[in-house]
Amino acid sequence: RILGLGEKNVIKVPVATSEDIENFLKDGTPFSLKPPRTIYEDVLNRLREKRVQIICVIPTAGTTVTGTIEPIKYLVDFRSEFDFHLHVDAAFGAYAKLIREEELESKIKGLEEADSITVDPHKWGYVPYPCGTILFKEKHDLDLLKYEVSYLKNVAPTLEGSRPGASAAACWIALKTLGWKGYGQLLNKCMDNAKYLVERLHEEGYQLLHEVDLFTVNFRIAVEGKRHSEINKLNRKLVKEINKRNNFRVGFLEDLAGIRIVENGKKYPVQGIKIVLMNPLITHELIEKLIDEIKEVTKRILS
Known part of the structure; x- marks a missing residue:
């Protein structure tokens, strides 16, 4: 423009x-x-x-x-x-x-x-x-x-x-303080946490929506036999219920890269749950607590 x-x-x-x-x-x-x-x-x-x-x-x-x-x-x-x-x-x-x-x-x-x-x-x-x-x-x-x-x-x-x-001064000071090696250690921790979350979600039967390159993970509940539009509604409800508890804050993925699923003549976006692991202080123990909460809320909304 x-x-x-x-x-x-x-x-x-x-x-x-x-x-x-x-x-x-x-x-x-x-x-x-x-x-x-x-x-x-x-x-x-x-x-x-x-x-x-x-x-x-x-x-x-x-x-x-x-x-x-x-x-x-x-x-x-x-x-x-x-x-x-x-x-x-x-x-x-x-x-x-x-x-x-x-x-x-x-x-x-x-x-x-x-x-x-x-x-x-x-x-x-x-x-x-x-x-x-x-x-x-x-x-x-x-x-x-x-x-x-x-x-x-x-x-x-x-x-x-x-x-x-x-x-600009803050950027310079951070580089001088941490150095490339220090930054590498912080970012490696984020990548490790993302890989761990991906592994645990796979083990628990959740569906990954995309290959994970960095620290952002998008996934969804995928219930066999349910229509795509219904699955979108379930995942929106899951996000709402988790955030209502105030233990964790997760995002709702409104649209995965403009991809559309055709169902009964209508086009629907691919939607799901978005988690960004950008904080290097996150631990595997905290991720396990998040997984437990996701499983608990999933069980509740599917019952």
């Missing part, structure tokens, strides 16, 4: 195929939410055939709703052929580069090759809001944002204009 391009010029790439939906309904296979390389290639080729200029491609490393890290490396490979600016929205996921884990490193591979990335230290960097950054690989790209005004000599305002400097 800022550039005046209009929303019709934003091309969305689907994150789930009809086969993915079929597998989800048939045997509960979680959605990967990662477009395969062929889909990216098809979209890019189709635009080129129509002589449409591709200005920028924007994958997300750590989506807000699911924490999904979209495949950046594919787009790095396509950039030279299709000549576009590669910007990665890594507001959530950039800090994952500090976690030394082979599987996660593979998922986020290519981030360092982007032309620009968004990073929000006020999210996984644990510093106060608003501390957001945009990093450019080449200085000349940053220079395009700069302009001089008579009342601010030797200062280059950006799109945001006036803003406090305290958040």
Whole structure:
């Protein structure tokens, strides 16, 4: 909107195929939410055939709703052929580069090759809001944002204009205090808790809605024989009842990545329970208490 391009010029790439939906309904296979390389290639080729200029491609490393890290490396490979600016929205996921884990490193591979990335230290960097950054690989790209005004000599305002400097100072102090190693230890704890929660939910028979890349876990009660619309209502009730007890606060997932399930001629979103394990002080014991509460409330609403 800022550039005046209009929303019709934003091309969305689907994150789930009809086969993915079929597998989800048939045997509960979680959605990967990662477009395969062929889909990216098809979209890019189709635009080129129509002589449409591709200005920028924007994958997300750590989506807000699911924490999904979209495949950046594919787009790095396509950039030279299709000549576009590669910007990665890594507001959530950039800090994952500090976690030394082979599987996660593979998922986020290519981030360092982007032309620009968004990073929000006020999210996984644990510093106060608003501390957001945009990093450019080449200085000349940053220079395009700069302009001089008579009342601010030797200062280059950006799109945001006036803003406090305290958040930038907080980011610097946190980095100096914790260091990359300290941050890695904190973030590893979040990842460990997410993996533990996923394992326990699977053991207790709950259905995971997506592959978990970071610290966000979305799942649902899946009762055999019940319609999809009824399952959505049950999960909404589960969230309401858990939050009413005030022991834990869980979120309700309104819509999983725009995926729709067709039932009796109507389309329904995939809904469920959302848990974000962003606090490194969470313990496995606390997660067990949460599981017990989920099981207790589930039993109550199904009886």
